[in-house]
Amino acid sequence: MDLDAFKTKLTNCGDPGTKGATKAVKTGAVDRLTDTSKYTGSHKERFDESGKGKGIAGREEQTSNDGYVSGYKEKDTYDKTH
Template sequence: MLAKTGCFSLELSNTQRIDGKMASGSEIDDVCEVFRNFNILNSKDKPPNKMTSKAWGKMVQDCLGKDTTIRQRMDSSVFPYVQDKTTKTLDLTDKAKVDKVLDKMAEVYKECKPKEEKDTPVAEVRQKLVKRILDKKNPEVHATKISKTGNVSGLTDTSKYTGAHKERFDESGKGKGIDGREYRFEDKGYVTGYKGDGTKQ
């Protein structure tokens, strides 16, 4: 977009801030990269540049902490404000929109922290949030660890089962079905004491 001033033409960047200041292009690129990484990890069935609400929620939790009020406000007031109404995603190729996201995040965060951020300009709050986001440039996948307490292996390793539980599985660990749960005997209708089963008697 061109804005004419006298005989001069000034080209306005698509990342111009609502407060009149210019957001760094590299800063927006870095933020987009973090958002993209969270999206890849948490929304594998979606294109990397189409950030879902699920990935957004995970990003907010990891970058801004587990404060319930902040998380709820970011989910209800920020993401719906910038998401595409059709795809319900945030287009990470639209840098102007990502820039708007950061402004909106700063406004909401300031509202959620009236005591701590009362006298802090929104622009400074934004920079704090950007720093927190960029600190998570490589989000980690938290694998479930084996419990150090309790007999977990005793519950999952059938070779360690005892008593009636042991009888329910064969040596390979495969369940025996009903044969492993109750004692079964053959009842073919012979009178008590008959020993000629299988013979011509």
């Protein structure tokens, strides 16, 4: 095959695509897990009203980070014991 003819075919064949690719499954547990309208708590904040993800803005913590894990009962007691 002539090189110029080959280049012309590649240029004119269109965008890359897939043929016969696996389709997304929408049954059973997969359907429930991917339905963002059923998310609650902090996970619900990661999506807008239409169900589209907010990206990093949806993952940012709203609380301050003071170095302690939530539920730590002895916060600020180090100086009192030592």
